[in-house]
Amino acid sequence: MYIKRILWAVALIGLVIFAVIAYYIYGAMFSPNTKFESEKVYVHIATDDNYTLVRQQLDSLLEDMDTFDALARRKKYISNVKPGRFIIEKGMNNNEIINSIRSRNIPLQVSFNNQNSLEVLAGRIGEQIEADSLSLLGAMNNSDFLKNNGFNKQTALGMYLPNSYEFFWNTDAKGFRDRMLKEYHRFWNDSRLKKAEAIDMTPNEVITMASIVYEETKQKSEQPRVAGVYFNRIRIGMPLQADPTIRFAAYQLPEYKNTIIKRVLNKHKEINSPYNTYTNRGLPPGPIAMPDLSAIDAVLNYENHNYLYFVADAERLGFHKFAKTLSQHNANARRYHNYLNQQGILR
Template sequence: MSKKIILGIIAIVLAIAVIAGFSFYNKIFGNAVTKNGILFIKSTDELTDVKTKLAQFIDTPSNFEWIAKKKNYVNPKGGRYELIEGMSLNDLINLLRSGKQTPIKLSFNNQDTLEKLAGRISKQIEADSISLLQVMKDPKFLETNGFNEKSALGMYVPNSYELYWNTSAEKFRNRMLKEYKRFWNEKRVAKAKKLNLSKSEVLALASIVQKETAQKSERPIVAGLYLNRLKSNWPLQADPTIIYCLKQLNGQDFVVKRVLNKDLVIDSPYNTYKNTGLPPTLISMPDISAIDAVLNYKKHNYYYMCASIEKIGFHEFANSLAQHNRNAAKYQKWISQRGINR
């Protein structure tokens, strides 16, 4: 065999080796992720599940599985992972194997029941609404921390929180307890004590203020009005508590656009027309502005209020029954003209 032929064969072999080596290198370290996106891996997912989910982000899922096994990535860590266009399979697997997921901003507000809150949270983290509701209503947890099923909603302070998507139901609940304790700092506790109210009583009043007001600017005024009534041992006569009673009797989907006189005699500890003082617990989830409106209420001499027909969404305030009756008569006439009977 001539020297030229031998050299030619060697050149061909080397070329094949270089091509194969480059192909092998490119398979591992070349651009693989075709677009930016978020990959959600459940805590119960296996490698085949991850491979299926990655099909929308990479062209060769089979290569991913092969390299993953070579790098001993066989037990996926649940989480929310941010994928960047151009990532190699090596970088992708290193990211998933490390468990370095991107946190989320979880938010909620104004949920009327634990059931609704659980539903809202389950849309943002891996835990489903059933598991969330179970831990929210856990009797031992509630008793240990001074809550019951009726008052437990007050433990959840509406806000935005940074946490991981795969946070368990129990860890979410425990995080909210920490946030509740952080919210009720020394200043807020001192203000509540000055009002001669407990934290749960502040929340109960704040929930009424929340439901009573469409405008946040009115909340300190409305809070002051109710506090005037409490100090004078007058019934609060808060329509939101009657609506709460009606929903307890007819279901949460029961729509109430107008409180009727016959509703005011409902036999319930939450009926603030029949009972003086605050209801046993909050009637809905108050937001921070409603809670702080109670703690920083506006001092005035108002004892009555009625929805305004001149400034929709606001109230007409009065310190005499005669003035209130005139305001109420105008409002009742206005609402009747619009055919609102319930």
């Protein structure tokens, strides 16, 4: 009888201990354990982060780190940290949090436009993914990569087509660059390649032309007409005489760093540079800017006309007046120059 009581007591104690352990495990796994007020937060775990670094991020987000540690240890997350961008929603329990940061890497939209150099582009991308700007720039400028894919230092910017793309946050520099090469080839489908061949241009040359067109006008409706002017000039052996290329050439010189040229003057047209399309015939060595996709298609589908000249329209800012003869153009130019003078824009 005495032994039975002992056995019942031991069993009862065991049940109590089991209940306590079960309660603790249930609490560790299924009780809400967040303390932020927003509906959700993003956690960014870098490729080389260990559990200690992950824990530092979570410390300000979770109510009870001890129970989280216990479950993370039990689920072997401590030794199996995964990089990426993860969501923790308000009211999640430890089990849900661990499942989320272990296997639910959330992609994000990486966007860029009008970054007019690889350096600026690398900085822009480095703000959006794990790869830093220096590693991105190194990958973009890699000489073997450029040579193997038909680019050089002057044309490399043309590989990056402005748009929004879905990436995982933990994408590295080479991963970003290689994905952009795939997007470049996807853009240059058979239809566009045939159009480029029909106008006797390579994709690099089309993008170079498009960069000039884009810098001349942001009006999509005008871009095919502006492109047509440049093709007419090429056809008769006339220099492109594109003011945006003069600005680009000037900005490469120390004396024009951190300046804005609002008015191209004769002294600018004398700058010794392969990008000076007043003194050099044909296209410059590479794009002077990152053109919108609309400008690329405007070159491929340029307007057939007899215009050889255009100048900004003082009566409709953002648009241009087109002319077939130099005398017509000079009259249009005088009106625009008068407008600049009235505005006090002298250089």
